Amino acid sequence: MPARVPMIEAYNNLLKLESFISATQQFEALVVYLASQGACLEQHGNIEQYLQTAGNELLRRLLQGHLDHRATHERPRQSVTGADGIRRTYCRQSVPRRLATVFGEVTVTRHAYQKRGHHSLYPMDQELNLSADKYSDGLRQRVAIESSKSSFDETVRSIAFNTGGAVPKRQSM
Structure with missing residues (x-):
């Protein structure tokens, strides 16, 4: 039993x-x-x-x-200090961000740490190693592989056909 x-x-x-x-x-x-x-x-x-x-x-x-x-x-922290040495003490919870992946688009919800006059910091973005734009590493890698083999138009078509992701031609260059 x-x-x-x-x-x-x-x-x-x-x-x-x-x-x-x-x-x-x-x-x-x-x-x-x-x-x-x-x-x-x-x-x-x-x-x-x-x-x-x-x-x-x-x-x-x-x-x-x-x-x-x-x-x-994800638990709120008392503060987060950026590379600029500025402590951000105000925490805004549940801040969404779109992420285009090889499976399709998802939403990353995370905390933002802010201080007036300075850009926000998102520790979850750093933990996930997200880039500043909306494209995942996996999708970037697929675009790099496809664009090395063919035209940018064909790259966009191939990514759309072979994955759940979508990348506009301009971003595939």
Whole structure:
């Protein structure tokens, strides 16, 4: 007989998974479709194409769940000091930022530390090693690989076709 998990521990584990509900729903929808009569009538190429698209969406939701989980556990600090030596003592919570990834766009929610007359600091951005613009390292890498092989127009098309991400031509140069 398995050991009983104390109720408070079970509740805490449930809270840890709350950020992943959307990903779980997407996974369940994938399984339900694959087990359906309609899917059983499809050719393998159609199933493969469906999984490419729906699988990217599952990965996007998993990444979003992870980012939401981290945001939930980010605790306010008394202050944050920047490279400029200025302490920022005012904390604004739940500041969103869009991030374009190879799976599609997600939102990073984090704390902003501010001081009047100075730019804000976002420790979560540093922890995640995010760049100043909205493109993830993975998407940048794909763009670099594709643009070394073909034109910028073809790079934009290839990224859109092979990933859940999208990069305008101007940003791919």
